[in-house]
Amino acid sequence: MSGAQQPLLVIDHLAVEFRGRDGTTRAVDDVSLTLHAGEILALVGESGSGKSVTSLAALRLIPDPPGKIVSGTIELDGIDLASLDDRALRRVRGKDLAMIFQDPMSSLNPVLTIGQQIGEAIRLHEGGSDQAVRARIIEVLELVRIPQADMRIDQYPHQLSGGMRQRVMIAMALSCGPRVLIADEPTTALDVTIQAQILALLRDLRERLGMAILLITHDLGVVAENADRVIVLYGGRKVEEGPVDELIRHPRHPYTRGLLGSMPHLDSALSEDAHARLVEIPGAVPHNAGSLPGCGFAARCALADDHCRTNRPPLTKVGADRLSACWKHDQLAEGSA
Amino acid sequence: MCAALSVLAMLEYVLRRIVATIPVLLLVAIIVFSLLYLAPGDPAAVLAGDQASAEEIARIRSSLGLDQSFLQRFLQWGGGVLRGDLGQSVFSGRPVTSLIAQRLEPTIALTVLSLLVALLIAIPLGVLAAWRPGSWLDRGAMGFAVLGFSVPVFVLSYCLILLLAVALPVLPVQGYKPLMDGIGPFLRHMILPAFALGVLNAALIARTTRAAMLEVLRQDYIRTAQAKGLPVMRVLIGHALKNAAIPIVTIIGISFAMLISGVVVTETVFNIPGVGRLTVDAILRRDYPVIQGVILLFSVAYVLLNLLIDLSYGLFDPRIRL
Numbered sequence: 197m198s199g200a201q202q203p204l205l206v207i208d209h210l211a212v213e214f215r216g217r218d219g220t221t222r223a224v225d226d227v228s229l230t231l232h233a234g235e236i237l238a239l240v241g242e243s244g245s246g247k248s249v250t251s252l253a254a255l256r257l258i259p260d261p262p263g264k265i266v267s268g269t270i271e272l273d274g275i276d277l278a279s280l281d282d283r284a285l286r287r288v289r290g291k292d293l294a295m296i297f298q299d300p301m302s303s304l305n306p307v308l309t310i311g312q313q314i315g316e317a318i319r320l321h322e323g324g325s326d327q328a329v330r331a332r333i334i335e336v337l338e339l340v341r342i343p344q345a346d347m348r349i350d351q352y353p354h355q356l357s358g359g360m361r362q363r364v365m366i367a368m369a370l371s372c373g374p375r376v377l378i379a380d381e382p383t384t385a386l387d388v389t390i391q392a393q394i395l396a397l398l399r400d401l402r403e404r405l406g407m408a409i410l411l412i413t414h415d416l417g418v419v420a421e422n423a424d425r426v427i428v429l430y431g432g433r434k435v436e437e438g439p440v441d442e443l444i445r446h447p448r449h450p451y452t453r454g455l456l457g458s459m460p461h462l463d464s465a466l467s468e469d470a471h472a473r474l475v476e477i478p479g480a481v482p483h484n485a486g487s488l489p490g491c492g493f494a495a496r497c498a499l500a501d502d503h504c505r506t507n508r509p510p511l512t513k514v515g516a517d518r519l520s521a522c523w524k525h526d527q528l529a530e531g532s533a
Numbered sequence: 534m535c536a537a538l539s540v541l542a543m544l545e546y547v548l549r550r551i552v553a554t555i556p557v558l559l560l561v562a563i564i565v566f567s568l569l570y571l572a573p574g575d576p577a578a579v580l581a582g583d584q585a586s587a588e589e590i591a592r593i594r595s596s597l598g599l600d601q602s603f604l605q606r607f608l609q610w611g612g613g614v615l616r617g618d619l620g621q622s623v624f625s626g627r628p629v630t631s632l633i634a635q636r637l638e639p640t641i642a643l644t645v646l647s648l649l650v651a652l653l654i655a656i657p658l659g660v661l662a663a664w665r666p667g668s669w670l671d672r673g674a675m676g677f678a679v680l681g682f683s684v685p686v687f688v689l690s691y692c693l694i695l696l697l698a699v700a701l702p703v704l705p706v707q708g709y710k711p712l713m714d715g716i717g718p719f720l721r722h723m724i725l726p727a728f729a730l731g732v733l734n735a736a737l738i739a740r741t742t743r744a745a746m747l748e749v750l751r752q753d754y755i756r757t758a759q760a761k762g763l764p765v766m767r768v769l770i771g772h773a774l775k776n777a778a779i780p781i782v783t784i785i786g787i788s789f790a791m792l793i794s795g796v797v798v799t800e801t802v803f804n805i806p807g808v809g810r811l812t813v814d815a816i817l818r819r820d821y822p823v824i825q826g827v828i829l830l831f832s833v834a835y836v837l838l839n840l841l842i843d844l845s846y847g848l849f850d851p852r853i854r855l
Contacts (some may be wrong), residue, residue, distance in 0.1 A: 255760055289762035302753040307775045307850055316771070317761040352851040368761070426754075 202274070204408050205231040205254065205293075205376050210268035211317040212249050212432075223249045223263070225432045229410075233374060236402060236409045238423035238440070240416060240455070244481045246432035247412045248298075251378045254410070257288055272376065291321040294374035297380040300361035310337075312401060314368045336367040340397060348470040359390035363397070370401065380412045395422050416459050420444050425517075426527060428452050431481050431492035438518035448520040448528050450497045451477070457513035491523070499524050547844060554836050561832040562614065565825050566607050575599075575622055575820040597623060610822075614829065620822035624815075629826035633808060639709050639806035643730065646723050648785070650731030651738055656781075658735070659742025660769055663750060674739060681736030686795045690729040690802040697725060707804040714769055726803040730795045734788050741784040745777035752776070778849040786842040793831050 212224040224246040231237050237244040239247045251256070252258050254270055256277055261270065270277045277285065297303040305313055314333045318324070324332070330349070335344035340363040353533050362382060369377055377399065383391035392436055399422060402409055412422055419426055419440060426443050428436040428451065447453040457475035462467055479496040494500040504523055514520045514529070578585070587799040594600050598609065612621055619629035662674040698706040704725055710718040749755065750773055758772040793809075800809035808827060815823035846853045 286762040295760045303757045305754040305772050352854050
């Protein structure tokens with residue numbers, strides 16, 4: 197990867213809390229990440245792991261109240277987003293830092309045409325005459341391979357299929373040439389063939405436009421095929437980080453291993469082998485995983501001992517570009533070697 | 534071709550909706566007519582005065598057709614209505630239609646202006662309250678809504694008169710100047726009544742606006758709009774309000790019924806020669822044809838307004854195919 201280059205997006209020791217009736221919940225705790233130009237970084241975890249909150253925090257879109265960024269910094273190209281006033285922040289949103297949301301059915305405004313919705317971002321950030329804006333809208337619609345763009349531009353979201361709507365979302369995000377694209381579960385709501393098309397489109401756009409992509413997903417299959425690097429989140433904390441091939445081949449955290457184990461493989465599913473049974477991770481993410489004294493995963497971990505339950509494992513360097521927050525990462529290295 | 538088809542479909546829908554209002558209007562006509570038939574009191578006796586003999590009353594009664602059967606009288610009246618004839622006032626002998634026509638301008642002016650006042654107060658208030666739920670702004674707006682809804686129109690009217698016409702004599706206490714006399718005097722006489730009546734309606738519309746906006750602001754597409762970098766107002770007005778429009782226009786239609794009763798009170802307090810005053814006078818004089826005519830007019834206006842509002846849904850939401 198382009199390690200020598202200046203990173204585009206740097207999130208440093210981010211912590212986000214939500215105030216609720218039964219006190220405060222820490223949704224994201226001490227998460228750091230760096231994203232370089234042209235790189236696809238995957239943020240992986242199950243529901244409640246803090247991956248979406250992290251991405252929303254990057255755009256400072258956490259609803260406050262009840263949410264609040266309690267510590268940490270978010271820098272885009274060396275500029276601390278927290279130091280920007282609302283007006284300056286709005287100039288970054290949708291321009292340098294754009295986002296695609298999970299559900300294209302609900303993320304487009306049903307009462308505005310797709311042309312209006314894409315056009316307002318262009319008008320806001322780049323300006324131009326009505327004809328110029330319209331030409332640019334058609335251009336981005338064609339970029340995301342929407343056929344008959346000059347007809348689709350005047351249609352409403354309900355007149356488009358799910359895959360088409362997600363393309364519109366991507367077109368909207370790309371319309372002002374962002375340098376960083378955050379894609380929050382961009383394919384979860386789509387069926388498998390459309391899913392593959394959308395991901396191929398994202399990879400292709402990354403090549404052509406040199407964007408950096410922060411890909412948020414719970415699907416390690418998607419990660420394996422699309423990402424360059426992976427960060428695994430659990431209970432709002434980073435538990436493992438590394439280049440995608442190494443991390444998937446040699447996971448150094450039991451949670452990552454659990455995630456990989458619960459993924460179906462075509463070859464093993466076909467065999468009659470008893471070991472081919474999908475292994476689930478027992479239990480669910482505890483609500484207070486972040487505030488437990490020990491490792492947040494200990495209650496669900498087969499390797500956990502008393503030490504794990506009382507002492508929180510620090511993020512440790514476990515190889516070139518690799519981090520793991522597990523007391524037993526050595527054991528895992530031997531086990532999988 | 535596609536466009537022509539949808540225009541045809543639209544026309545068909547509108548026609549169907551208009552036809553569907555006919556039974557409603559018929560029912561209204563029957564109810565209006567029977568209510569007064571069943572009401573106690575004898576208009577012949579009222580007309581004849583205190584010293585009239587029984588023969589005299591009977592003569593007046595038969596001259597008014599009050600001695601005929603219910604069905605006969607209803608068919609007679611209904612036939613007239615269909616021909617645009619609402620009968621003659623028992624009191625003045627003049628045609629009901631011309632009595633109403635004379636009084637229509639002040640009432641329409643009052644209704645439209647008070648609705649305008651209501652919308653100007655309610656929409657911004659409801660939108661801002663929903664934008665920051667639980668804030669002092671929200672509490673203030675909803676406090677106003679509760680107050681506006683619970684203070685009777687006549688109380689607010691007299692408070693406004695005391696404040697802005699008596700203590701601070703900047704506006705006339707009462708009366709009406711037609712629009713023909715110039716926009717200045719017309720508005721000066723209309724401000725207080727339109728405001729007194731508008732506040733009541735504003736309370737209802739503000740609450741509905743807030744509720745509809747709260748629902749819309751939770752939607753994912755609002756976050757999309759924010760992620761685009763749109764300023765708050767553009768998000769609230771351009772993205773949220775249009776989605777919240779349907780419940781808001783619906784409540785405006787429903788509140789029209791409330792507005793009518795408010796018009797009667799307001800016109801009386803401010804001495805405005807409108808249909809509301811005509812109604813009150815007609816009731817006091819048991820002037821049956823006028824009462825029937827006025828109630829029928831209000832009912833038809835209510836039904837038609839709500840039909841228009843139903844038809845307007847397609848303008849706000851393209852998913853509603855008419």
